[in-house]
Amino acid sequence: MMLRINNLKVNxxxxxxxxxxxxxxxxxxxxxxxxxxGAGKSTTLRTIAGLVKPQSGNIEFLGEDIxxxxxxxxxxxxxxxxxxxxxxxxxxxxxxxxxxxAYLRKDDLTDDLNLVFDLFPRLKExxxxxxxxxxxxxxxxxxxxxxxxxxxxxxxxxxxxxxLAPLIVRNIFEIIQEINKQGxxxxxxxxxxxxxxxxxxxxxxxxTGRITLSGTGAELLADEGVKAAYLGAKAK
Amino acid sequence: MEFLNTNLxxxxxxxxxxxxxxxxxxxxxxxxGILRLINFxxxxxxxxxxxxxxxxxxxxxLYISIPLTxxxxxxxxxxxxxxxxxxxxxAPRMSIMISAxxxxxxxxxxxxxxxxxxxxxxxxxxxxxxxxSIGTATTKIVTVITPILxxxxxxxxxxxxxxxxxxxxxxxxxxxxxxxxxxGVKINxxxxxxxxxxxxxxxIGSLLYFTNYATVTPIAGAMPGLKAFVAAVFGGIGSIPGxxxxxxxxxxxxxxxRMFGWTTFSDxxxxxxxxxxxxxxxxxxxxxxxxxxx
Ligand SMILES: Nc1ncnc2c1ncn2[C@@H]1O[C@H](COP(=O)(O)OP(=O)(O)O)[C@@H](O)[C@H]1O
Ligand SMILES: [Mg+2]
Numbered sequence: 001m002m003l004r005i006n007n008l009k010v011n012x013x014x015x016x017x018x019x020x021x022x023x024x025x026x027x028x029x030x031x032x033x034x035x036x037x038g039a040g041k042s043t044t045l046r047t048i049a050g051l052v053k054p055q056s057g058n059i060e061f062l063g064e065d066i067x068x069x070x071x072x073x074x075x076x077x078x079x080x081x082x083x084x085x086x087x088x089x090x091x092x093x094x095x096x097x098x099x100x101x102a103y104l105r106k107d108d109l110t111d112d113l114n115l116v117f118d119l120f121p122r123l124k125e126x127x128x129x130x131x132x133x134x135x136x137x138x139x140x141x142x143x144x145x146x147x148x149x150x151x152x153x154x155x156x157x158x159x160x161x162x163x164l165a166p167l168i169v170r171n172i173f174e175i176i177q178e179i180n181k182q183g184x185x186x187x188x189x190x191x192x193x194x195x196x197x198x199x200x201x202x203x204x205x206x207x208t209g210r211i212t213l214s215g216t217g218a219e220l221l222a223d224e225g226v227k228a229a230y231l232g233a234k235a236k
Numbered sequence: 237m238e239f240l241n242t243n244l245x246x247x248x249x250x251x252x253x254x255x256x257x258x259x260x261x262x263x264x265x266x267x268x269g270i271l272r273l274i275n276f277x278x279x280x281x282x283x284x285x286x287x288x289x290x291x292x293x294x295x296x297x298l299y300i301s302i303p304l305t306x307x308x309x310x311x312x313x314x315x316x317x318x319x320x321x322x323x324x325x326x327a328p329r330m331s332i333m334i335s336a337x338x339x340x341x342x343x344x345x346x347x348x349x350x351x352x353x354x355x356x357x358x359x360x361x362x363x364x365x366x367x368x369s370i371g372t373a374t375t376k377i378v379t380v381i382t383p384i385l386x387x388x389x390x391x392x393x394x395x396x397x398x399x400x401x402x403x404x405x406x407x408x409x410x411x412x413x414x415x416x417x418x419x420g421v422k423i424n425x426x427x428x429x430x431x432x433x434x435x436x437x438x439x440i441g442s443l444l445y446f447t448n449y450a451t452v453t454p455i456a457g458a459m460p461g462l463k464a465f466v467a468a469v470f471g472g473i474g475s476i477p478g479x480x481x482x483x484x485x486x487x488x489x490x491x492x493x494r495m496f497g498w499t500t501f502s503d504x505x506x507x508x509x510x511x512x513x514x515x516x517x518x519x520x521x522x523x524x525x526x527x528x529x530x
Contacts, residue, residue, distance in 0.1 A: 051414060071417035080418070087415040089408045100408055103401070104420035150420065 001060075002027040002154060002185050003048070008057035010043050017043040019209035020057065025154070025202075030176070030186040032196040032217070034230055035206035041189040042084055044206070045156050048187075049081045050074040061154070076104050078153035082160060086143040090132025094123055097131045097142055101149030109149070116145040119175060137168035144175065148184075155179065156187045161195060173199055193230035197221045205230075244373040246495040247488065252379040252448070254487025255386035259441030260464035261471070261479035262393065263313075263434025269410045269474040270430050272329060276336040277316055279461015280343035281435055285309040285442035286358065286452035287347060293359040302361075306439040313435025314428055322424065347454035355451040365447055382444045383484075389437060390480050397476070402429060410474070459503070463490075466510045472523025481521065 003025035010018040018040045025031045033041050046052045048059055050071035058067040061077055069077075080101075089097055098116060102109050117124040120141040126134065131142060140160055147155055157176070161169040173195055180186050190196035197203050200217035205226060213226065220226050240247075260282055267275045288308045292301035320339045324332045364378040397403035405421045406429075413423055445460060446452055464479075467486050471478025486509070490502040513520060 049418060051417065070422075072420045072422045075418070075420035083415055083418060087412060087418075089411055089415070091407060091411060092404065096404055100404055100416075100419045100421075103405065146419070 001025070002029075002062060003187070004060040005044075005048070006058045006060070008044070008047065008059065009055040010040075010047050010052060011055045012043075016055075017209055018047070018054075021206070021209070021211045022057075023204050023211060023214070025185060025187050028180070028183060028185055029201040030180050030188060030199055031202045031204070032200040033187070033189045033204050033206050034191070034193040034196055034220075034226075035189075036230075037191065038208070039206040040209040041206055042158055045081060045158050045187070045189060048074070048156065049079065072104070075150055078151070080147040080150045080152035080155050082140075082143045082147045082155065082157040084158035084162065086136075086139045088131040088134065088139045088142055088146075090130060092131055093128055094131055094134070094142060095127040097146050098123070098127075098149050101146035102151075104150065112149055112151065116148055119148075119178065120145055137164055137171075140164060140168070140172055141175075144172070144179070148179065152184060154185045154187060156189075158189055159191060160188070161190060161192045169195060193226070194221075197226075241372045243495050244371055245375060246491040248370065248373060248375050248379050250488035250491030251484065252382040252487070253445075253491065254484035255382040256441050256445040256448075257460060257464045257467050257487050258386050258480045258483035259389070259437045259444070260460060261467040261483045262390070262437050262476055263431075264465050265468040265471070265473055265476060265479040266406075266430050266434050268468070270406060270427060271321070271332070273321065273332050273336065274465070274473075275434075276333070277320075277339035277343060278434065278438065279457035279464070280340050280347075281309060281313055281316070281457070282438040282442050282445075282461060283347060283452065283454065283457030284312055284343055285439040286446045286456055287351065287356065289443065289446070290356045290358060290452055298359070298361060301359075302443065305443070306436060309439035309442070310432050310435045313431045313438070317428060317431040322427075344454050344457075351454060353454060355453045358446040358450055358452055361443065361447055364444075376448065378444055378447045385440070385444070386480070389440065390476070393433065393437075393476065402426060406430065463506050466506050469510060470513050470520055472520030474524070475520070475522040478520055478522035 001024050005021060005023050007020045007022055008018055009016065009020050021044065033044065035041050043052065047054050050069050050073065053068055058065055061079060066074060066077060089100065092100065098113060099109065102112065122138055123142055123145055134142060160172050176186060176188065177199055188196055188200065197217040197220050203215060203217050203220040204211050205213040205220065213220065260278065263278045264275060267273055285305055289301060289305045292304050316339050320335045321332055324335055364376065364381055366377050367374055368377050368380060397406060405416060405426050408416045409421065409423060409426055417423055463486055464483060467482035468479040470486065471482030486506055489505060493502045493505055
């Protein structure tokens with residue numbers, strides 16, 4: 001198992017945002033966590049990424065306990081995150097945004113840059129532009145490219161479809177599958193449950209800090225409860 | 237021409253003191269750029285650099301006391317950040333500001349205690365203290381060296397920030413700590429590095445400044461510190477070119493005012509300028525709209 005989350009609890013002040021969840025992410029899979037706004041999805045990813053310290057529980061990555069390690073340390077283990085809202089550095093050029101993704105690496109980046117530019121030719125054309133001048137879709141591509149520059153084993157993505165046009169969302173999901181085929185394990189969280197479950201091998205439903213349901217992507221897509229709660233609007 | 241000849245000494249002095257303000261102002265503006273903190277202790281670190289030189293040069297030759305002064309100043313800047321600011325990283329910004337004011341008074345009081353409040357004679361650094369004639373004006377070599385050294389250091393700093401990995405991390409952190417951490421940037425190291433650069437430049441500034449003014453007192457950092465701070469605000473706090481240009485403008489204006497015989501108003505001018513900027517253009521010459529970091 002690549003990632004194993006055990007009874008993870010996370011508090012903000014006195015409020016319990018994540019109330020003891022356990023799940024696993026197998027190597028080379030796409031796993032998704034779906035759930036309504038405020039369910040605790042971002043908190044879960046941010047805790048794995050080392051931005052938030054958990055109250056209790058543990059996080060195991062490739063057999064090693066990484067609970068409570070700092071964010072920079074987590075990156076060096078091979079975990080990367082595409083944050084919610086993309087968080088491109090607006091004053092850095094596109095090329096610099098990619099290079100800072102490889103901050104901890106000391107080897108040559110040429111191959112990785114070419115790989116990213118093959119995935120996203122738009123970024124190559126714009127490599128000298130400032131990140132802040134890109135469109136939303138281009139920024140999402142840059143955020144994914146930036147994450148890939150660390151040569152991750154596990155890439156976590158926080159709502160990559162947020163605020164993007166449907167055509168671009170489809171494109172992003174194709175890229176996610178492509179990256180997965182190249183051997184990167186994906187942990188994806190989405191409110192856009194329909195899209196996420198279609199590409200996912202395994203899905204978990206998160207409700208106010210607890211996992212209430214799990215199954216393969218196809219099983220959850222067919223589940224009446226999931227349909228009613230998360231796919232209702234999309235099914236129309 | 238006649239006008240220039242008689243007033244050249246004032247203009248030269250203005251450019252020189254402007255360079256000294258610039259070296260201090262960079263420390264304010266860089267720390268603000270990254271932490272959104274006005275490091276009130278910065279002027280006092282500059283003062284400590286002055287006393288370090290006074291005491292070290294009393295027993296050690298200059299080729300040892302000068303580098304040692306720089307090292308001590310850098311270590312002090314580093315230690316102040318680690319002890320007084322780092323523990324408050326997640327505290328409200330006001331708490332760090334108060335901590336900075338506390339450090340400022342602490343350094344001043346320690347200096348009072350050690351020196352009994354007496355002004356100390358600053359050592360004469362040979363060569364830069366010698367006189368030189370420029371046109372009709374006679375001045376110390378330090379007056380000429382200061383702006384040149386300032387420009388060289390600023391260019392080096394700009395290259396560092398624009399073209400090195402740590403410079404890139406500094407620019408990224410100026411916008412977003414959290415995402416920088418997700419990239420693997422160790423933010424505490426980068427913040428320490430920022431304080432080290434700021435203190436290093438303040439130490440150089442103090443060598444040049446006190447050579448011109450001959451004595452050091454425990455409050456010797458207050459006035460140049462405030463003026464450098466005004467320069468940073470004038471240039472647009474957070475912007476390095478802004479701070480440097482602001483510092484030169486303030487240095488030159490002060491001395492032009494002296495040239496007209498209004499010496500008593502030269503300090504008042506700087507603070508009037510501060511009030512005018514804060515009212516008319518709070519973002520300064522090159523400042524961006526204040527973006528609050530997430
Ligand atoms: N920084 C924070 N401080 C306090 N409460 C927070 C913070 N971030 C999130 N929360 C709360 O934690 C809960 C889970 O939030 P989050 O993990 O962002 O949910 P999701 O990503 O599923 O929308 C929500 O109730 C939210 O209000
Ligand atoms: Mg969220």
